[in-house]
Amino acid sequence: GNSVTQMEGPVTLSEEAFLTINCTYTATGYPSLFWYVQYPGEGLQLLLKATKADDKGSNKGFEATYRKETTSFHLEKGSVQVSDSAVYFCALRYSDSNSGYALNFGKGTSLLVTP
């Protein structure tokens, strides 16, 4: 079946450090891939997405490249800020209409950035 696996957290980094959060997926067909971010006390917000192989999604300094050969969609940022502290979710969208094109989320990775 379709599933997403994220690296376990929490991840603690100093400000301006490089960030990588790993995400791998299993899916039939050709899913679309997403990263969502959840700030404390809030709902999830779309951070970036990629809809086909080799696409790179980017937003707010974050990037992720859809790698079909390694079934991965790792999230990266070159220099994190304290304000990036949040929980990050990798997700894929089923490619079949029976599921209503719903999203399947990973368990989330908590990031804490310290000054």
Added chain:
Amino acid sequence: DAGVIQSPRHEVTEMGQEVTLRCKPISGHNSLFWYRQTMMRGLELLIYFNNNVPIDDSGMPEDRFSAKMPNASFSTLKIQPSEPRDSAVYFCASRRTSRTNIYGGEQYFGPGTRLTVT
């Protein structure tokens, strides 16, 4: 736009009581999702509506859970009777789906309802 609105934001209830969670999707959105978030299981899709019709309720844990969408601007998730293991944050999300965009636009999440069952 006010975004997806959920109420209440926090609910504390005793085991055995009925709990009703409410959601108002973004105006113009025709797809609505209910999710449950726990530390152990992460974010789980409970049920999905399209044009007020339930499409996939395979994620609803058991018969104690029910969801309705009587019109395009309102949905409820009811738990009766509630149990301590139902304690979680429940999110509602909506998006717009059309014939020219069958995958739908971005899913917008509400702030969630934190449910505690004692």
